[in-house]
Amino acid sequence: MVSDKQQEILKAALRLFVESGFHGTPTSRIAKEAGVANGTLFHYYKTKDELIVALYSSIKGKLNERMHNGTQSELSFKENLKIIYANTLNWAAEHKEEFYFVQQFNTSPFLSLIAPEEISRQTKPHLEILESAVRQKIFKNLPVELMFVLLNNHIYGMSQYIHNIAPEDAQKKQLIDDSFDLLWRMLT
Amino acid sequence: MVSDKQQEILKAALRLFVESGFHGTPTSRIAKEAGVANGTLFHYYKTKDELIVALYSSIKGKLNERMHNGTQSELSFKENLKIIYANTLNWAAEHKEEFYFVQQFNTSPFLSLIAPEEISRQTKPHLEILESAVRQKIFKNLPVELMFVLLNNHIYGMSQYIHNIAPEDAQKKQLIDDSFDLLWRMLT
């Protein structure tokens, strides 16, 4: 159960963390921008670190939810992968702050606050998808962890690019199509 | 001119920033680990931000220096690109902290402390290399900025992977060879 005030706190924290960094934004400012008292913030989150981790988990959860929207076992592997690819890029384009926050968090010492099991729990399904593609000889016979980081960073790069040129919808769709082909060509 | 004490300050700052983040490491701790007094740090760098930016520029400079080591106009475009690719990955593997620091800096609000002209000054030579490859019809006819982010993020991903599996020298060389082929296949 997430109350209204709690939502406001997370919303303000996201905006401010992206703007000024984790340590660069005092809890007092988060509370002020969220329209709540300082003490209220610490009622919901015992420490500032806990707030940061909660925000990260919340955003990661929303992305994961969206990611597999529309995939179906009747479709081919390539079609499903493309749906996941497009879902991720579209989500990133529609949630720039969230995506930037995740990147910031991932390349910060705060990442160590997430338990390794939690990370591998989130990663495992993706590795399994790649494994099946290798088994079916769709993908090259490379370590799946290697393909995973390449795929991930390809998506990061595309998000950056899309963010920078801010294309129209049609152009964005074309870009996603084209870059997926590049990726596909690389891995098959 | 960079004095000994100044070097020690930069060295300690790098280690601590990687460990605890920018705001997570007080200047007092940097001074202590560097074996200098607190005031000495502020003698060399007027503010903490100035120290962070100086460290970033210093590291970026060293990477850029190394990057083009061994390239020659007599070699083919592909050979030269591969040299740059391998130089970058080897440098990253030999300077894990430096590389991590750069990534951390790039995905932080501190990046805005670098003037846009400074950034484009560093990026321009690379874009020109890509442009010439497009002109010679070696690479696909895609926006060079797109290829640049893909190339960059490919390298980031590979660095992560190499860091994680910590391969022997022979295996690392093989990995660099193979992944370069993947990249080449994608862009041509």
Place this chain on the structure above:
DNA sequence: GTCTATACACCGATAGAC
């Protein structure tokens, strides 16, 4: 250039009334 000592603002977190 390097040190010691310190100003003083600010931050995370708590206590306790409502």
Place this chain on the structure above:
DNA sequence: GTCTATCGGTGTATAGAC
């Protein structure tokens, strides 16, 4: 659950002796 008030601790930066 939400607020106000506040404490203890810490951080950046400066002043001034050597």
